[in-house]
Amino acid sequence: KAGVxxxxxxxIKTRGQQVTLSCSPISGHRSVSWYQQTPGQGLQFLFEYFSxxxxxxxxxxGRFSGRQFSNSRSEMNVSTLELGDSALYLCASSKREESYxxxxxxxxxxxxxx
Amino acid sequence: AQKxxxxxxxxxxxxxxxxxxxxxxxxxxxxxGLFWYKQPSSGEMIFLIYxxxxxxxxxxxxxxxxxxxxxRKSANLVISASQLxxxxxxxxxxxxxxxxxxxxxxxxxxxxxx
Numbered sequence: 001k002a003g004v005x006x007x008x009x010x011x012i013k014t015r016g017q018q019v020t021l022s023c024s025p026i027s028g029h030r031s032v033s034w035y036q037q038t039p040g041q042g043l044q045f046l047f048e049y050f051s052x053x054x055x056x057x058x059x060x061x062g063r064f065s066g067r068q069f070s071n072s073r074s075e076m077n078v079s080t081l082e083l084g085d086s087a088l089y090l091c092a093s094s095k096r097e098e099s100y101x102x103x104x105x106x107x108x109x110x111x112x113x114x
Numbered sequence: 115a116q117k118x119x120x121x122x123x124x125x126x127x128x129x130x131x132x133x134x135x136x137x138x139x140x141x142x143x144x145x146x147g148l149f150w151y152k153q154p155s156s157g158e159m160i161f162l163i164y165x166x167x168x169x170x171x172x173x174x175x176x177x178x179x180x181x182x183x184x185x186r187k188s189a190n191l192v193i194s195a196s197q198l199x200x201x202x203x204x205x206x207x208x209x210x211x212x213x214x215x216x217x218x219x220x221x222x223x224x225x226x227x228x
Contacts, residue, residue, distance in 0.1 A: 031214050033214055033215065033216070035216075035218075042218060042219075042220050042221065043205065043207075043216075043218035043221075045215050045216065045217070048213060048214055048215055050214075055213055056213050056214075056215050058215075088157050090157075090159060092159075092214070092216070094214045103149060103161065103207075103209070103214060103216060104161060105151070105158060105159035105160075105161070106158070107156065107157060107158040108157045108158060108159075110157065
């Protein structure tokens with residue numbers, strides 16, 4: 001059974017550009033959550049989607065947005081990139097809306113903003 | 115608001131010895147879940163073990179066990195018979211009953227010495 005996949009794995013952008021990251025959950029999983037990991041702030045929750053609906057949102061500016069498709073794949077978009085957006089972006093998938101002990105992560109997308 | 119505290123930023127452990135990683139949490143919710151993840155240098159978050167707030171017994175998964183003390187709000191991870199491959203960052207995380215959002219601690223870096 002394939003795990004959570006994220007593309008691309010590495011990305012280099014310049015300030016002011018925008019970027020789109022993709023996450024494909026484990027087959028049959030309908031919940032996708034996104035996290036940002038930086039050395040200074042640690043792991044922070046961005047947003048969560050279930051059945052194409054955003055269920056939860058973290059404390060990030062509106063430049064960070066996301067969506068989920070009918071096949072449960074999810075994308076997150078960051079517009080007007082800033083240096084501080086350089087981070088490892090991780091997504092996690094779960095089968096159900098409240099999945100108790102299931103939270104499986106992908107390998108992450110490492111974004112560098114120059 | 116939920117909070118996870120990992121007081122040990124880093125630690126060394128001798129190969130084949132056991133190690134305990136501390137995690138304390140703060141929540142007013144009666145129902146919650148506690149997770150431990152391992153993050154090697156590659157960046158992927160690997161699920162290790164889960165403990166539900168209403169679980170009567172401490173969780174165990176192979177060489178990993180969780181010492182859950184609900185009254186003290188602690189959920190320490192014990193790794194028995196450490197191996198060189200256990201060298202990584204370890205994160206404690208908590209999920210509320212509703213939704214799949216995880217709140218993470220700051221992590222503990224473990225280095226296993228041969």
